[in-house]
Amino acid sequence: MYASLKDVAARAGVSFQTTSKVLNGDHSVVATGTLERILAAADEVGYVPNALARGLVRQTSSTIGVLVDDVADPALSQLVRAAERAAAAQRHAAFIGAAGHGGDPTPAIRTMQEHRVGGVLVVAPSLEADPRLGAALRGRLPAVSVNHVHGGGLPVVTPDHSTTGELAAQHLVGLGHREIATVTGPRARRVVRSRHQAFLKCLREAGAQLPARCVAEADWTPAGAYAAAQRLLDAGPSVGAIFVHSDVMTLGVLRALRDRGIRVPDDCSVVSCDDVYLAPFTSPPLTTIHVPFEQTGERAVGLLLQRMRGETIPEHEFLPTHLVVRSSTAAPAREPPRSNAGRSGRSLAAASAYRHTSSYTSKERQS
Amino acid sequence: MYASLKDVAARAGVSFQTTSKVLNGDHSVVATGTLERILAAADEVGYVPNALARGLVRQTSSTIGVLVDDVADPALSQLVRAAERAAAAQRHAAFIGAAGHGGDPTPAIRTMQEHRVGGVLVVAPSLEADPRLGAALRGRLPAVSVNHVHGGGLPVVTPDHSTTGELAAQHLVGLGHREIATVTGPRARRVVRSRHQAFLKCLREAGAQLPARCVAEADWTPAGAYAAAQRLLDAGPSVGAIFVHSDVMTLGVLRALRDRGIRVPDDCSVVSCDDVYLAPFTSPPLTTIHVPFEQTGERAVGLLLQRMRGETIPEHEFLPTHLVVRSSTAAPAREPPRSNAGRSGRSLAAASAYRHTSSYTSKERQS
DNA sequence: CTGAAAGCGCTTACAG
DNA sequence: CTGAAAGCGCTTACAG
Numbered sequence: 001m002y003a004s005l006k007d008v009a010a011r012a013g014v015s016f017q018t019t020s021k022v023l024n025g026d027h028s029v030v031a032t033g034t035l036e037r038i039l040a041a042a043d044e045v046g047y048v049p050n051a052l053a054r055g056l057v058r059q060t061s062s063t064i065g066v067l068v069d070d071v072a073d074p075a076l077s078q079l080v081r082a083a084e085r086a087a088a089a090q091r092h093a094a095f096i097g098a099a100g101h102g103g104d105p106t107p108a109i110r111t112m113q114e115h116r117v118g119g120v121l122v123v124a125p126s127l128e129a130d131p132r133l134g135a136a137l138r139g140r141l142p143a144v145s146v147n148h149v150h151g152g153g154l155p156v157v158t159p160d161h162s163t164t165g166e167l168a169a170q171h172l173v174g175l176g177h178r179e180i181a182t183v184t185g186p187r188a189r190r191v192v193r194s195r196h197q198a199f200l201k202c203l204r205e206a207g208a209q210l211p212a213r214c215v216a217e218a219d220w221t222p223a224g225a226y227a228a229a230q231r232l233l234d235a236g237p238s239v240g241a242i243f244v245h246s247d248v249m250t251l252g253v254l255r256a257l258r259d260r261g262i263r264v265p266d267d268c269s270v271v272s273c274d275d276v277y278l279a280p281f282t283s284p285p286l287t288t289i290h291v292p293f294e295q296t297g298e299r300a301v302g303l304l305l306q307r308m309r310g311e312t313i314p315e316h317e318f319l320p321t322h323l324v325v326r327s328s329t330a331a332p333a334r335e336p337p338r339s340n341a342g343r344s345g346r347s348l349a350a351a352s353a354y355r356h357t358s359s360y361t362s363k364e365r366q367s
Numbered sequence: 368m369y370a371s372l373k374d375v376a377a378r379a380g381v382s383f384q385t386t387s388k389v390l391n392g393d394h395s396v397v398a399t400g401t402l403e404r405i406l407a408a409a410d411e412v413g414y415v416p417n418a419l420a421r422g423l424v425r426q427t428s429s430t431i432g433v434l435v436d437d438v439a440d441p442a443l444s445q446l447v448r449a450a451e452r453a454a455a456a457q458r459h460a461a462f463i464g465a466a467g468h469g470g471d472p473t474p475a476i477r478t479m480q481e482h483r484v485g486g487v488l489v490v491a492p493s494l495e496a497d498p499r500l501g502a503a504l505r506g507r508l509p510a511v512s513v514n515h516v517h518g519g520g521l522p523v524v525t526p527d528h529s530t531t532g533e534l535a536a537q538h539l540v541g542l543g544h545r546e547i548a549t550v551t552g553p554r555a556r557r558v559v560r561s562r563h564q565a566f567l568k569c570l571r572e573a574g575a576q577l578p579a580r581c582v583a584e585a586d587w588t589p590a591g592a593y594a595a596a597q598r599l600l601d602a603g604p605s606v607g608a609i610f611v612h613s614d615v616m617t618l619g620v621l622r623a624l625r626d627r628g629i630r631v632p633d634d635c636s637v638v639s640c641d642d643v644y645l646a647p648f649t650s651p652p653l654t655t656i657h658v659p660f661e662q663t664g665e666r667a668v669g670l671l672l673q674r675m676r677g678e679t680i681p682e683h684e685f686l687p688t689h690l691v692v693r694s695s696t697a698a699p700a701r702e703p704p705r706s707n708a709g710r711s712g713r714s715l716a717a718a719s720a721y722r723h724t725s726s727y728t729s730k731e732r733q734s
Numbered sequence: 735c736t737g738a739a740a741g742c743g744c745t746t747a748c749a750g
Numbered sequence: 751c752t753g754a755a756a757g758c759g760c761t762t763a764c765a766g
Binding site for chain 1: 369415416417418419420422423428430433437438439440441444445447448451452455458460461462463464465474475477478479480481482483589590593615618619621622625644645647648649650652
Binding site: 381382383384385388395398401420422423424425426 | 751752753754755757758759760
């Protein structure tokens with residue numbers, strides 16, 4: 001079906017080896033007439049080089065594998081999109097392989113190995129505690145991960161999760177909130193612990209507290225977060241602000257609040273993280289910590305490609321997050337009046353200290 | 368780095384050709400002792416077959432390419448996820464290539480060709496009018512598309528878009544609405560025209576009308592839909608119901624309604640399409656036409672794989688959609704009283720005639 | 735400036 | 751039951 005180098009060579013009247021050199025850009029090697037004949041012949045037969053054969057002889061591959069938990073996750077899909085672009089920009093094709101939701105990543109990695117990918121990008125936070133992931137990769141394949149991998153030894157580039165927790169706490173405290181609660185992701189996750197601990201620490205430093213009944217764990221889904229918010233609201237009636245570990249979960253939290261007639265931000269402020277496309281369009285628009293998923297994907301692939309070229313790359317790299325203020329947070333309304341003046345003063349200062357953005361990602365969609 | 372067949376053969380004390388046969392499952396061909404020795408040797412050296420070499424000699428490939436507009440689109444990413452799974456289930460690895468947002472799909476297809484994919488799945492509605500897409504594929508590579516491709520000649524499997532329009536119209540009319548408006552996707556798109564025309568036809572049959580000022584076009588983004596809804600509301604004050612061409616756009620429409628103090632569904636009903644993960648968690652939860660993105664992806668890959676095996680497959684296949692009733696639609700409230708009794712009777716009948724679901728997709732997410 | 739040789743890791747007839 | 755040959759489409763020294 002495809003024309004081979006030999007077909008091109010025959011048509012140009014030269015050997016296929018010479019054809020190979022010319023088509024690989026080594027123009028210095030031939031006389032002008034030959035060059036043109038070869039180029040024309042390649043064009044005429046519609047020559048498309050065979051990357052399989054090339055990979056075989058060069059013992060190197062121009063492909064990477066992207067091992068991903070869930071491409072349909074709004075945050076991960078952004079990351080994967082950026083990763084694919086970065087790979088394509090450096091002329092690398094990307095295999096996509098589903099890690100399989102807490103399932104066994106081994107088959108997907110095995111498939112990638114069979115296809116002799118030059119390296120793999122790991123986008124599988126659900127597998128951070130799975131020893132099979134590191135075991136399958138370590139020492140076998142160049143790899144870069146955007147999440148921690150059990151056993152270590154893999155370069156990691158991630159958004160700075162502790163800053164995320166800090167920014168959320170500072171924002172809430174700065175607005176004057178003291179009755180604070182949080183809906184976290186699964187606490188088995190490092191991201192969750194990083195965010196939560198930094199959040200906690202900041203709160204303590206500001207003299208606010210976070211009793212156990214004000215912490216509810218959820219499973220990253222809106223439904224799970226809905227249930228978690230219910231628990232929170234049942235446990236203690238006076239919640240002035242909630243920090244939620246993802247925009248998608250915030251959908252569930254907002255619904256729980258709405259169901260009880262609690263107004264956001266008048267009765268309760270909500271700050272979350274991620275800043276995915278829906279954040280500017282929830283009701284009300286979300287104040288959230290922007291997590292640079294695109295940059296993470298782009299940078300991770302950049303490092304992976306360096307690594308594949310034999311360069312040394314950093315073991316760990318953090319990408320900064322920042323607060324985006326929209327309309328889901330405000331100073332608390334029904335506090336004792338004595339602190340009102342001071343609080344609103346602080347609140348203004350706090351608001352202007354942060355970057356204010358209301359951009360949203362515009363995107364095509366399907367049928 | 369990788370052990371080869373020869374390494375395994377040397378260790379087992381047989382020829383590498385015999386090793387090849389055995390490792391490919393042709394156990395009948397050797398004596399029991401040999402079989403065991405080979406299997407053990409392969410295991411010891413950690414043999415991983417080279418798919419590149421195999422593909423080269425077999426002149427066939429166990430890969431497909433997935434050409435996609437935007438992996439980060441909530442609907443397309445669901446489809447892609449299902450497609451990848453279906454491919455993996457049949458032992459095919461998937462390359463992912465971005466068509467590049469209305470840009471040139473040729474480079475991505477070229478890369479896939481270089482890697483000798485066995486076929487390509489097209490998930491690129493934004494390119495349905497681009498002649499380059501069909502030109503690059505037709506007659507060169509087995510392909511199946513989930514959207515129309517300019518010039519035709521490519522098997523297409525899509526959700527049934529005209530039914531989508533019908534279901535929306537029937538639901539609204541059944542509830543008693545007559546003052547209806549719509550926010551459509553870009554009218555250059557076939558999906559949009561199919562949905563819109565069917566919607567229009569159904570409305571007419573029911574004696575409702577849709578004047579031009581009640582039709583606003585948007586670009587699939589929440590922001591675009593927000594602006595479109597503004598135009599609608601500015602043009603004619605009495606809008607009792609809106610049909611929106613996607614859940615994501617509905618985010619913008621709901622915000623526009625909210626901004627004007629129009630309550631949903633009390634003052635205005637909203638029905639949309641897609642039924643992506645956020646639909647049960649908007650404010651209010653969305654009544655929407657469920658579009659089977661997962662099945663579409665799965666089925667499309669199934670057909671592609673058949674096609675790659677040389678089987679004949681249908682030119683066009685439609686997958687059914689269905690209405691999911693949640694809380695964004697209701698019978699109109701402030702109609703003249705004369706028609707109230709009849710309407711509420713109809714409204715009940717209409718509601719019970721449809722499938723009622725409140726499921727949401729639960730999913731893992733990242734870091 | 736051009737060509738012939740060797741070989742990447744496999745599979746597939748074909749012999750023995 | 752096992753092995754030797756040929757060849758998939760390339761690239762990379764090495765000769766001329």
